[in-house]
Amino acid sequence: MNFEGTSTYIAARDLQVAVNAAIAMQKPLLVKGEPGTGKTLLAHEVAKALGKRLFTWHIKSTTKAQQGLYEYDAVSRLRDSQLGDDKVSDIANYIVKGKLWEAFDADEQVVLLIDEIDKADIEFPNDLLLELDKMEFFCYELNKTIKAKQRPIVIITSNNEKELPDAFLRRCFFHYISFPDRDTLSKIVEVHYPSLEQKLMSEAMNVFYNLRNVRGLKKKPSTSELIDWIKLLMVGKINETELKAAHQQGQIPLIGAVIKNEQDLALLQKHNSVNLRR
Amino acid sequence: MFLDFFLLLKNRGLPVSLMEYLSLLEALDKGVIGRNIEEFYFLCRSTMVKHEKHLDQFDQLFGAYFKGIENISDEEIYNIPEEWLRKNGERLFSPEEMERIKAMGGLQELLERIKELFKEQNERHQGGNKWIGTGGTSPFGAYGYNPEGIRIGQDGSRHRRAVKVWDKRDFKDLKDNVELETRNMKMVLKRLRRITREGSEEELDLNRTIKKTSENAGFLDIHMLPKKRNSVKVLLLLDVGGSMDDHIDLCSRLFSAAKYEFKHLDSYYFHNCIYESLWKDNARRWEESISTFDVLHKYNSDYKVIFVGDAAMSPYEITMQHGSVEHYNKESGATWLNRFKEKFPNLVWINPIREDLWDYTHSIKMIKSFTGDMMFPLTIGGITDAIKALK
Numbered sequence: 101m102n103f104e105g106t107s108t109y110i111a112a113r114d115l116q117v118a119v120n121a122a123i124a125m126q127k128p129l130l131v132k133g134e135p136g137t138g139k140t141l142l143a144h145e146v147a148k149a150l151g152k153r154l155f156t157w158h159i160k161s162t163t164k165a166q167q168g169l170y171e172y173d174a175v176s177r178l179r180d181s182q183l184g185d186d187k188v189s190d191i192a193n194y195i196v197k198g199k200l201w202e203a204f205d206a207d208e209q210v211v212l213l214i215d216e217i218d219k220a221d222i223e224f225p226n227d228l229l230l231e232l233d234k235m236e237f238f239c240y241e242l243n244k245t246i247k248a249k250q251r252p253i254v255i256i257t258s259n260n261e262k263e264l265p266d267a268f269l270r271r272c273f274f275h276y277i278s279f280p281d282r283d284t285l286s287k288i289v290e291v292h293y294p295s296l297e298q299k300l301m302s303e304a305m306n307v308f309y310n311l312r313n314v315r316g317l318k319k320k321p322s323t324s325e326l327i328d329w330i331k332l333l334m335v336g337k338i339n340e341t342e343l344k345a346a347h348q349q350g351q352i353p354l355i356g357a358v359i360k361n362e363q364d365l366a367l368l369q370k371h372n373s374v375n376l377r378r
Numbered sequence: 379m380f381l382d383f384f385l386l387l388k389n390r391g392l393p394v395s396l397m398e399y400l401s402l403l404e405a406l407d408k409g410v411i412g413r414n415i416e417e418f419y420f421l422c423r424s425t426m427v428k429h430e431k432h433l434d435q436f437d438q439l440f441g442a443y444f445k446g447i448e449n450i451s452d453e454e455i456y457n458i459p460e461e462w463l464r465k466n467g468e469r470l471f472s473p474e475e476m477e478r479i480k481a482m483g484g485l486q487e488l489l490e491r492i493k494e495l496f497k498e499q500n501e502r503h504q505g506g507n508k509w510i511g512t513g514g515t516s517p518f519g520a521y522g523y524n525p526e527g528i529r530i531g532q533d534g535s536r537h538r539r540a541v542k543v544w545d546k547r548d549f550k551d552l553k554d555n556v557e558l559e560t561r562n563m564k565m566v567l568k569r570l571r572r573i574t575r576e577g578s579e580e581e582l583d584l585n586r587t588i589k590k591t592s593e594n595a596g597f598l599d600i601h602m603l604p605k606k607r608n609s610v611k612v613l614l615l616l617d618v619g620g621s622m623d624d625h626i627d628l629c630s631r632l633f634s635a636a637k638y639e640f641k642h643l644d645s646y647y648f649h650n651c652i653y654e655s656l657w658k659d660n661a662r663r664w665e666e667s668i669s670t671f672d673v674l675h676k677y678n679s680d681y682k683v684i685f686v687g688d689a690a691m692s693p694y695e696i697t698m699q700h701g702s703v704e705h706y707n708k709e710s711g712a713t714w715l716n717r718f719k720e721k722f723p724n725l726v727w728i729n730p731i732r733e734d735l736w737d738y739t740h741s742i743k744m745i746k747s748f749t750g751d752m753m754f755p756l757t758i759g760g761i762t763d764a765i766k767a768l769k
Binding site for chain 2: 113114117118120121122124125127130132160161162175178179182260263266269270272273274275276315316318363367
């Protein structure tokens with residue numbers, strides 16, 4: 101079992117090593133990196149490459165660790181009791197399984213993605229220590245231990261909005277996806293748009309890397325923005341000469357796909373007009 | 379195996395524990411990686427490093443350690459027994475690789491080439507060979523001798539391996555060297571918090587639920603309200619150097635503790651007065667400064683700006699062009715201070731000098747009037763007043 105990227109996902113060698121090590125060691129893999137470098141996509145591609153089912157647990161600011169295990173829907177039980185429903189006598193009817201439980205329940209090994217763990221409360225990762233370590237937890241209402249039939253491959257992504265606790269980090273493998281270099285990036289684009297003309301691609305990459313080098317941008321455009329932008333260029337039938345001409349005049353066609361807020365746009369205009377005057 | 383390397387990481391302050399070391403060994407044991415120093419580096423990085431701010435330090439230590447701390451004399455390297463190479467070579471090379479070796483003129487030719495390469499190599503590569511010298515039985519001893527190793531020498535540019543991955547130090551920018559944490563400081567800073575109920579509703583509003591449920595004839599009618607959160611955004615500008623040396627420890631500790639208190643806090647350094655550039659890391663200020671315009675642009679005007687400095691300088695440093703003690707500034711400090719004032723309506727200056735001495739220094743009076751009397755001493759009371767003013 102070895103992950104080497106897929107036909108639609110280019111994984112750098114260091115990422116492959118990290119994924120394979122985490123799989124072999126049966127430890128969760130924590131993935132960080134700039135937004136848009138394919139953190140979430142990684143789990144999808146690992147599942148696809150290894151032919152495994154994927155369970156996704158999206159974390160929000162309100163998510164509690166318990167929700168990943170199970171929830172006891174006491175409110176509907178109370179309601180049913182008031183309405184005299186027979187279901188009330190069996191508490192199991194009101195235990196709602198979470199993503200972790202579902203993944204543990206699967207007969208074959210699955211991939212479990214815990215997406216954007218940093219969005220949750222600061223104590224959230226600590227509440228999952230034992231669950232991720234032992235891959236089991238105790239359900240008080242049913243008075244039984246739920247244990248993973250097959251240890252799932254766990255991939256956790258973080259956008260660094262909060263620091264994660266040390267005890268949690270100790271249990272994970274860590275990988276930081278750095279922004280791809282030019283070669284890797286052209287490979288990624290090629291995977292997405294195999295029919296793209298070489299000249300247009302190299303011109304687009306020029307524009308894109310120049311853009312990333314503008315200092316002070318709030319959000320640097322990343323891989324996913326580049327891919328969207330190239331798609332638009334193709335749909336708009338813009339060829340490399342037009343792109344080049346526009347770029348030399350300090351304009352970027354369809355810039356909305358790469359620059360996502362008005363302050364950056366203003367900064368860019370200032371930057372370009374300065375460059376033109378030179 | 380690699381115990382020294384582990385201890386080196388530990389001693390240099392990288393937060394590694396026995397658990398990481400054991401996982402590394404286990405991963406090696408399970409054969410997760412191929413026999414390739416680069417993959418070994420990737421594996422080490424994944425197991426040992428848990429935060430991107432440590433990546434740069436790890437890269438440096440990895441480079442230093444595997445470069446070979448003790449120097450091995452050239453003779454020792456040239457005199458690796460041919461037999462050893464031949465035996466291990468045959469064991470380690472795959473059939474395809476053996477084919478390639480043959481294409482290059484057989485093993486004999488290859489060995490000659492290796493020896494040539496050794497002589498051409500620079501110090502960095504020689505260091506790498508220490509591996510082979512000391513680790514004859516270790517599988518890692520083989521790196522230098524597999525065809526890949528040879529290829530590195532031949533067309534380094536095509537594979538772009540001339541610089542080792544860890545020597546590139548791609549992660550330099552992610553380092554975070556600020557020392558923090560003093561409980562007293564944090565307690566003081568709690569005063570800076572502004573608690574609001576904003577965002578999603580996640581706490582039970584008990585009173586309202588009881589009231590509404592009774593109104594609802596006993597059927598549950600649950601009401602929630604948002605959690606209390608600290609929503610203040612702070613931009614901190616610290617004076618360093620010169621007369622601030624006496625106070626800087628106190629100031630930086632105070633406000634780096636703020637990092638734990640505020641979700642949105644950013645800090646920059648300046649010297650005496652604000653000019654066209656600021657910097658984030660004082661040790662590297664000359665290499666890595668940021669344009670003050672970028673800072674003005676980056677933060678919205680709802681940020682609270684706190685200057686920390688003694689404001690003790692020559693008045694020329696504020697009012698005159700080219701007045702800075704350190705460089706020729708095109709625009710005067712006052713121009714820059716006014717730009718901050720225009721952009722950020724919530725602005726205070728905290729001064730570590732005792733308040734009763736302020737009147738003796740002309741520049742302090744100037745800065746104080748520029749801030750609209752929003753200058754406060756660095757004491758509990760002073761900070762409390764400053765926070766009140768910021769609200």
